[in-house]
Amino acid sequence: MTSLPCADLSSLLGRRPTLESLTTSVWDAVVIGGGITGAGILLEAARRGLRVLLVEQRDFAWGTSSRSSKMVHGGLRYIAQGELQLTHHSLQERERLLSELPGLVERMRYVFPVYTGKFPGRWPLTLILTLYDWLAGIRDKRWLSKAELLALYPQLEQRRLRGAMSYTDALTDDCRLVMRVLQEAMCEGGRARTYTEVTHIETQTTGSRLTLRDSDTGATITIQSKQVFNATGLWADRLSGTAPVVRPQRGSHLFIAAERLPVQDCLSFMHPDDGRPVFIFPWKGQTCIGTTDIDHGTNISTEPSCSNEEIDYLLKVTNNELPQLHLGRADIISTMAGVRPIIASGKGRDPSKERRNHLVWQADGVISVSGGKLTTFRQIALDALHAAGLIDTASYRHAHHDRTLRCFNHDLPDPQQLSHPRVGMAQGAALLEQVEWILLHEMVTHLDDMLLRRLRAGTLLADAGLSLLPQLKPLFQARLGWSEQDWKLECERYFQMIERYYRIPKHD
Helix, strand or coil: CEEECCCCHHHCCCCCCCCHHHHCCCECEEEECCCHHHHHHHHHHHHCCCCEEEECCCCCCCCHHHCCCCEECCCHHHHHCCCHHHHHHHHHHHHHHHHHCECCEEEEEEEEEEECCCCCCHHHHHHHHHHHHHHHCCCCCEEEEHHHHHHHCCCCCCCCEEEEEEEEEEEECHHHHHHHHHHHHHHCCCEEECCEEEEEEEEECCEEEEEEEECCCCCEEEEEECCEEECCHHHHHHHHCCCCCEEEEEEEEEEEECCCCCCCCEEEEECCCCCCEEEEEEECCEEEEECCCEECCCCCCCCCCCCHHHHHHHHHHHHHHCCCCCCCHHHEEEEEEEEEEEECCCCCCCHHHCCCCEEEEEECCEEEEEECCHHHHHHHHHHHHHHCCCCCHHHHHHHHHCCCCEEECCCCCCHHHHCCCCHHHCCHHHHHHHHHHHHHHCCCCCHHHHHHHHCCHHHHCCCCCHHHHHHHHHHHHHHHCCCHHHHHHHHHHHHHHHHHHHCCCCCC
């Protein structure tokens, strides 16, 4: 394992740099978009000695990269769709991340109950999982008898139950994965700024001129860059300079108290209405049910929310497979909706049948990239750099197969500490120490940055973390310089977000 020195993170990813500090010289590359794709490009570019800046119009991982199903996986259904190369690449990256980021990316057993006369049966699953393990280079699949399965999950529907196939994939905190990649990029000399919108890109003979606007103050500057990467995911069509290619598809999740829906594995079921896979899995001390897959017809600039129809859809499959629980809307702690930037096939196919490949394309001096999976962010970044000519073909091929682990000597807390189960339930000094570290090192600008993405209290706690506010207030005021009025406005902003986007919507 290679150990690399690192500068003091508090000076690199602490408070936002001033807009004026970004105008000091010409950048080799500017990355627009602070999700996992943009973070990956920033890291891979900085590793190669480039002077590179990332700007994000909201918070890091605000969009899809904090609202995914948290799975680092190859994707069983992609095998069924014939996407063997995508599955192979995903499984390679899954194993890499499990090795490099223990505690942050963790192997999880998946359990797929099998019923007589219900697709898929034991032997088709055995065949697919044998191939799945072979592509990953492991042997994790096994058959669980009916008795073994019911000993684990006595609430399962027992009529025609034969047993279950088990295998492994991985889970992560997607937002914290983004933060970790950004922190490593900072160690390599990258720069980043949140709440900074790119309002205009002007192509010039030696690169591009970009107009940046501070999303909070409205202040603007212009900067020069030799190369521009449009890694805005869902918003890629706005800056690409080409005809639209992104098909926005919403995926929603429900969070249930672990006491009400206890699981220690990721249970996998086929929905009785459309045959789509739905997962029920433990996450940070609660239980998550997800996901849906529908076209997102609303404004992509508005924060997405889970619809009543999606709630009913997820409750139906849960009660169909675990009928003894009788879960209802009153059992839902919170909802979470994200919009995936799927590359449209143009064939008008069902949303679930659209491929999950990423796409890199160029126009007017901008390299755009969208689509793909959380798991393959590193390979997506390498594809973007190769398309821009910033790495040659030989280096590109070597990087795809490089298995060298990297470890940084910066002062990062243990991943388990920053992914603490029910983190908001931590008491006294433990909570305050964690919050203070985040305020110093992770560019928190608004209260929702902390509660919804860094701590996850907004979705994991029944009160959305409101009981934590008296403890957090003095830290925010001391570290961010907030006045009483600032705190009041931030709390009001947070209350409105929770009620509008994370709570159960009222029936029409």
